[in-house]
Amino acid sequence: MNQSTPRCGEKHPYTLEDLGWTDEHEKAFSKYAGPYLPGRVACRQKTVWDILVDGGSVTAGISGALRKLGRFPAVGDFVVLLHQPEAGTSMIVDILPQKTRFARGSTGRGGSDQVIAANIDTVFIVTAAGHDLNARRIERFLAIAHASGACPVIVINKSDLADDPATLADEIASASSGIPVIPISAVSGEGVDRLDPYLPPRTTIALIGSSGVGKSTLINRLMGRPVQETSHTRDYDDKGRHTTTVRQLFVLDGGALMIDNPGLREVGIGAASAGIADTFPEILELAEGCRFSDCRHEEEPGCAVRAAVADGTLPAARLGSFHRLVQELAFERDKAEIGLVRLEKKRWKAIGKIQRDIGKTKGR
Template structure:
């Protein structure tokens, strides 16, 4: 589509480039659809940025009919094709352009279902505070999801001004985050911002994620040089924060990048993260390859390289425990998902075979 300079600049401010232009199909353009990016989400309503500015949006009835899963719906950061409604500050979303990356977690509830936290992210800042809520095991869980997303994970240790031994904690996180950069920052003292500049390039999309009270909104305001998000203090009795951000939203930064803030999560529920788990625990995977037996459980077997590494002090036993725990969690989820899928398939077959004769049903069952 042809856009004037103001329209093009408006979208480029949120990451639009030649790659995304190539994803907009010709038939979409011929149908009068225009590109837009999801910049905020509120239940089933969206706020988008279009070539003509911000507007509200919702998905079309046809989109809802064809969506098979919750993750098929747009998420914050998605580029979409929309039909602006004449004379209204609203648009209808008809399609989601192919995602380059997506941070996904298990949605709340008993039914296994994936939830898109953010899409088309280049860098994912995993934020953990250097106060009494500091937790390496929690960082490992976020790293699993980060590596699985396709974005580059970077661990940010905030509130460095509250820690008397920053160096040892950086070392502990670095040992638990192979392949990921680790930085300590203090928004209060205005320290560490220069280390983040290589990630904050024009056109790049960043996201911050972590538990409540780790300083995500403060970090965003600090990097933006403006009070974009309200911030609250932490509870003195347990050093844990109160919820500040209640929804996901994209904010343009002065540097030309855009950043997404996310609501705090007490616990990140993993979703189909086998590759991400291998990346997050790459050191354990590498040591395990040296075990005498391929099916080693790393408990009491002779020739277990993992057990030897723990005894020699080169591997933290707590890290191994989290490796096993996340493995069991993902395996349990996979079994649960398969069980539900089998029941749905069985129910579908019953409805299908009820329409045929006994001879036809026997043929279907044999197939």
């Protein structure tokens, strides 16, 4: 674990309530009696997890049952530990229900969603003044954030490098209707206090954004000390390397909990179908006036959305972004279905081989 959080086996002053434990978690845990402890996942270290418990921390693996089911705890999950200190072992045997689930679409063959973090209250979408300040990229992050059930906040870092910091929010206004947009400088600290209303005690915030936008620098600023490695960005494209390589939960001095994430090289939209409506609310509202309920807002007659583009009410770029994300979602769904078909074919091929081997054995 990072030096900013209690090392495994060390004591800390936090109670489960400080870590975000609620009555719902208590109710879910009440069925366990005996040598079981609740805790919250702070970090994953390859095949083991660092868990914060009441007043301390432990390292634990997961049970064979969870592994067989493919249920792997994410950072932020509340889990049930089979705690046997006399034997010096702890094992995660269950994952308690998740309030929210932040995921991104996998770019792998299976197309399944990858959980990034769980039980998040707010998502800070961190971008930066310069090349990274792109409304289309922010729309992708917003769709995924909305789908998680958490509340998004857009943080524009490196605002001190902009020619006119006051106009930064205007550059992404088309993508951020109704979403708080806060320009800051994590290096100088300018504007960082404007994040305070979103950092109350016992709430959990996840940071996402491209590499090089200053997420680690922001963590260091909020923690009041250097706890994350940072790196310089390249001058020609403002990009940086991934200095954060694991997801980790930090406890801020004010009592909020924050999860840092490695920069996302490829943000799939596969997890975000439920978030598209919240990302493009004006398009969904206009769509109620379309002649056909299944209108795709392309070439159909009587499309109220395209009519709004024609009369200038809706920016054409906004509709273009909507189409791109919907098409990408459809592609990833098709990819996932193809992956499942391939897996099913492999399964039946394996079953057939086993049956043939059994037949050969019987014939001997």
